[in-house]
Amino acid sequence: MRKYLPSIVLCIFFEFIAVLLWRIKGNSFYFLNFSYIGCSISIGSFLYIKKYKHARRVVQLLVGMYMLVYLGLICKENMQIEGFWYYLFMGAFEAATIHYVIAKIFGPLLFGRGWCGYACWTAMVLDFLPYKIPRHPRRRIGWIRYITFLGSLLFVAALFVMKVNDLETILFWAFVVGNGLYYTVGVILAFLFEDNRAFCKYICPITIFLKPMSYFALFRVECDESKCISCGKCKTVCPMDVDMTDDSRRRKNGTECILCMECVKICPKKAL
Ligand code: SF4
Ligand code: SF4
C-alpha cells in the first residue's frame, strides 16, 4: 500500500484545493477543474507504479489538452503568463492567477517542477520530438528567459497603461499567437540544439516562478549512495542534464528536475 502513497497524497491535495476554491469562490467550476486535474495526475502516478511505460505521457495529454483546448481555446481563458499578469493587475484571484499560485508558485514546494514533466501543454508537444536526451552539453544562454519574462510583463502593462478596450479579446488572441510562437520556437530550437527541452532550458519565462520553490520540493529524486555503483546510466537518460548521484540538494538538481523518473527506471541498483 505504501507504494501508492504519492498517488493518494496528490489526489487528496488536489481534492482539498478543489473543495476549498469551490466553497470560497462559490463556483463549482473550480471543484470540477481541480478534481479533473487531480484525478489525471493520480491515474498517471498509479500507471507509473504499475510500470506502464507511457504513464507520464498519458498525464501530459490528459492535463495538457484539457488546459490548451478546453480552457484556452473553448473557454477563452488565457492560462499563459500574460493571463496571470492580466488578472494580477485587475486585482482578481481568478483563473490564471489561481493556476499560477497552485501549479507554478506554491505547488512546487510539494511537487517541484512536476508541472513541467506532467502537465505543460508546450512540453506535451515538444516531448514528441526525436531528441528526448540532449546530444550536447547545456549552453549558457538561460538569461534569455528573463527577456521573455520581462516582455510578457511589459506587454500586459502597456495594454493597461494605454487603456485598451476589450482586453479579454486581446488576451485570447495573445494566447493563440503566443502558443503558436512557443511551439514554433520550441520545435526549431529542439532541432537546432538536438534537445527537445531546449525551449524549457533557455526561453520559457515560467521557470522564473518554478525554479525557486522547486528547490525546496518535498517530492524529489534522491540518491542512496550506499547502493550506487557509479555506473553513470542515470545521467545518460536525463532530459534536463541533471546528475542526481552527487547531491540532490544542489541548486541544479533541485530546480531543473522535472520528475520524469527516467533515471529511476534505468538505475540497475534501485539507488534512486
Ligand atoms: S519549462 Fe516552461 S515550457 Fe518547459 S515544461 Fe516547464 S512550463 Fe512548460
Ligand atoms: S531523469 Fe531523473 S533527474 Fe532527470 S529530470 Fe527525470 S527524474 Fe529528474
Ligand code: SF4
Ligand atoms: S544508475 Fe543508479 S547505480 Fe548507476 S550511477 Fe545512477 S544512481 Fe548510481
